[in-house]
Amino acid sequence: MKDGDPQETVSVLKDGLFKGKGAVVSGAGTGIGRGIVTRLVGLGMDVTGLGRREEPLAETAEAVKEMPGSFRYQSCNVRDIEALEAAIEEAGETHGIDLLVNNAGGQFFAPATEISRRGWDAVIDLNLSAIFTATKAAYPYLKSRRGAVVNMSLSGVERGSMGLAHSIAARSGVLGMTRSLALEWAGDGIRLNCLGPGTVVTSGLSDEAARALLDGLLAATPMHCETSVEEVAELTAFLASPAGRLMTGQLIQIDGGAHIGAGLHMIGAA
Ligand SMILES: CCCCCCCCCCC/C=C/C(=O)SCCNC(=O)CCNC(=O)[C@H](O)C(C)(C)COP(=O)(O)OP(=O)(O)OC[C@H]1O[C@@H](n2cnc3c(N)ncnc32)[C@H](O)[C@@H]1OP(=O)(O)O
Numbered sequence: 482m483k484d485g486d487p488q489e490t491v492s493v494l495k496d497g498l499f500k501g502k503g504a505v506v507s508g509a510g511t512g513i514g515r516g517i518v519t520r521l522v523g524l525g526m527d528v529t530g531l532g533r534r535e536e537p538l539a540e541t542a543e544a545v546k547e548m549p550g551s552f553r554y555q556s557c558n559v560r561d562i563e564a565l566e567a568a569i570e571e572a573g574e575t576h577g578i579d580l581l582v583n584n585a586g587g588q589f590f591a592p593a594t595e596i597s598r599r600g601w602d603a604v605i606d607l608n609l610s611a612i613f614t615a616t617k618a619a620y621p622y623l624k625s626r627r628g629a630v631v632n633m634s635l636s637g638v639e640r641g642s643m644g645l646a647h648s649i650a651a652r653s654g655v656l657g658m659t660r661s662l663a664l665e666w667a668g669d670g671i672r673l674n675c676l677g678p679g680t681v682v683t684s685g686l687s688d689e690a691a692r693a694l695l696d697g698l699l700a701a702t703p704m705h706c707e708t709s710v711e712e713v714a715e716l717t718a719f720l721a722s723p724a725g726r727l728m729t730g731q732l733i734q735i736d737g738g739a740h741i742g743a744g745l746h747m748i749g750a751a
Pocket residue numbers: 586587588589590591595596597598599600601603604607635679680685686690691694698745748
């Protein structure tokens with residue numbers, strides 16, 4: 482990343498691109514989710530942000546309040562099916578849904594022998610089932626706008642990853658679901674894609690163990706670089722733009738080549 486405002490450095494989309502359009506972004510209070518909201522609202526979009534904690538969502542609202550679009554937020558646990566369906570419906574009725582970004586996610590690192598059934602279910606619920614619930618609930622709104630869905634995945638998802646059997650299973654499931662719905666809903670003009678970021682240094686990767694592994698993660702990345710929040714945000718916006726009109730059913734890895742190099746998938750062996 483060059484010096485200067487990181488968003489300015491990677492911005493290629495034109496001002497006002499999403500004026501009058503609406504989006505829902507989960508995990509909007511922190512990290513990648515906040516970065517995506519910032520870019521979308523900056524491009525004129527009306528965005529609803531979801532997350533469990535109000536405080537970070539309110540901080541996102543504060544950060545974008547002078548921008549051309551608008552931001553509203555709702556506290557919602559995406560693992561609560563009824564709450565998630567209601568939140569999507571409310572957003573759809575408020576500003577329509579041209580873009581759904583299923584970004585909320587996460588997991589714990591553990592070898593498979595130490596993943597209990599409850600631990601497995603928690604990760605599958607958050608990273609797979611919630612995405613199905615949100616996407617299905619958004620369908621009528623996406624259909625009426627010929628909208629797009631972006632599902633946040635991981636670099637190297639198709640290679641497997643030590644210590645992440647549950648998360649990789651969930652995200653591989655999301656990729657299969659993305660491709661299946663891309664087929665089912667192509668006739669409605671709805672496009673669905675997955676993004677696979679490499680190492681993004683957000684609060685989600687700020688614990689001591691993750692920081693200790695950062696050098697190893699960068700060494701496993703052919704371009705020896707982190708992925709910035711702003712780069713993920715710009716690509717998300719691109720996928721919702723007219724320039725992404727023919728892109729559907731894809732996994733786009735934005736990772737400095739990690740998925741074709743040594744990759745992040747052996748990191749649990751360190
Ligand atoms: C060691 C660090 C390595 C860093 C390497 C970096 C590699 C980079 C590539 C990967 C990039 C990915 C980045 C990100 O995803 S960033 C976002 C990161 N943030 C998170 O991941 C946090 C999200 N996690 C959660 O929200 C929760 O952990 C989760 C949803 C997964 C579970 O929530 P829940 O509230 O339901 O959890 P409970 O506490 O009730 O536990 C449920 C069962 O799960 C078991 N559990 C929980 N933690 C662990 C653990 N660490 N090991 C084993 N088992 C665990 C828990 O025991 C419960 O089961 P039991 O009742 O049977 O005990």
